[in-house]
Amino acid sequence: MEKMKKRWNFTAVYGATDPADYEKFWQEVDDIRLMLTDPWLIGGDWNAVLYPNERNNSGGCTRSRRCFRKFINNHNLIDIPMSGNTYKPPFRFEYYYLSHPDFLENMRVWWNNLTFFGSPSFNLAKKLQALKFFIKKWGRETFGSLQIEVDNLEKLIDVYDSLEEINALNEDDFTSRETTKVQHNKASLNLARKWHARTKGQWLADGERNSKFFHKNASYNQTVYSINSLLINGVISHDKNLINEEAKRFYENVFTESVG
Numbered sequence: 001m002e003k004m005k006k007r008w009n010f011t012a013v014y015g016a017t018d019p020a021d022y023e024k025f026w027q028e029v030d031d032i033r034l035m036l037t038d039p040w041l042i043g044g045d046w047n048a049v050l051y052p053n054e055r056n057n058s059g060g061c062t063r064s065r066r067c068f069r070k071f072i073n074n075h076n077l078i079d080i081p082m083s084g085n086t087y088k089p090p091f092r093f094e095y096y097y098l099s100h101p102d103f104l105e106n107m108r109v110w111w112n113n114l115t116f117f118g119s120p121s122f123n124l125a126k127k128l129q130a131l132k133f134f135i136k137k138w139g140r141e142t143f144g145s146l147q148i149e150v151d152n153l154e155k156l157i158d159v160y161d162s163l164e165e166i167n168a169l170n171e172d173d174f175t176s177r178e179t180t181k182v183q184h185n186k187a188s189l190n191l192a193r194k195w196h197a198r199t200k201g202q203w204l205a206d207g208e209r210n211s212k213f214f215h216k217n218a219s220y221n222q223t224v225y226s227i228n229s230l231l232i233n234g235v236i237s238h239d240k241n242l243i244n245e246e247a248k249r250f251y252e253n254v255f256t257e258s259v260g
Contacts, residue, residue: 006038006039007038007039008038008039008040008041009036009038009039009040009041010040010041010042010043010121011029011032011040011041011042011043012042012043012044012121013029013042013043013044013045013046014044014045014047015044015045015046015047015048016047017047019063019064022063022064022067023067026067026070026071029042029071030071030074030075033075040075040077042077046068047064048064048065048067048068049064049065049068050065050068050069050072050079051065052065093135094139094143094194096143096190096193096194097135097138097139097143099190099193100142100190103138106134106138107131107135110131110134110135111127111131114126114127114130114131143190143194146187146190146191146194147191149187150184150187150188150191153180153183153184153187154184156180157177157180157181157184160173160174160176160177160180161177178238181238182229182238185238229243230242230243230246230247232246
């Protein structure tokens with residue numbers, strides 16, 4: 001006897017992270033249930049737990065737990081327990097990845113080359129799961145050694161500056177120093193973006209106790225808004241002394257009144 005095929009619905013969720021959005025989120029999933037009549041399976045990252053011991057650390061929002069329990073009870077849902085480890089470190093996408101010129105193209109290549117066989121929802125879930133591996137690997141290789149890269153470039157610039165002080169800097173060395181400065185500025189900007197993203201999240205979590213936020217955020221602003229190159233007499237210059245002199249001359253002209 002042929003088995004009867006029964007319809008059912010699956011809803012994937014990603015829970016609200018901002019307390020201001022909690023009520024709206026739970027109302028949305030309530031509304032989804034009202035539109036369905038077949039058996040319902042719902043799951044995903046709720047950003048909420050039913051019990052305090054389900055967290056990897058103490059604390060958490062009690063309001064979120066109450067809303068979660070109320071939602072389950074109102075719709076007579078069954079909480080299916082997880083097997084294996086009760087907690088896994090979540091995948092963290094760093095927004096400064098988007099600043100890298102190769103990231104979006106890499107995403108396209110990774111996505112198009114991931115192939116799975118099954119239903120559309122199965123393929124989507126598997127591709128997203130595999131995509132995390134490529135993003136994390138690329139992030140480690142591209143940004144993981146940023147501090148070391150910045151330190152090495154600074155040492156190399158210091159060597160060129162020392163050669164200049166003893167008049168031993170030839171034309172090729174000068175060109176190499178300018179190229180190194182450009183690389184240093186780029187690496188410093190990416191490092192500042194990384195720390196800005198990390199310290200912003202830490203500040204939201206720790207509040208005023210996190211004084212490092214101010215220091216790292218100040219470093220970020222200094223890097224982003226600093227003048228790293230300037231067009232002087234038709235030539236792009238990365239020399240800080242020349243840039244300072246040109247800035248001084250410019251503002252002296254602006255604020256000097258002509259006599260006559």
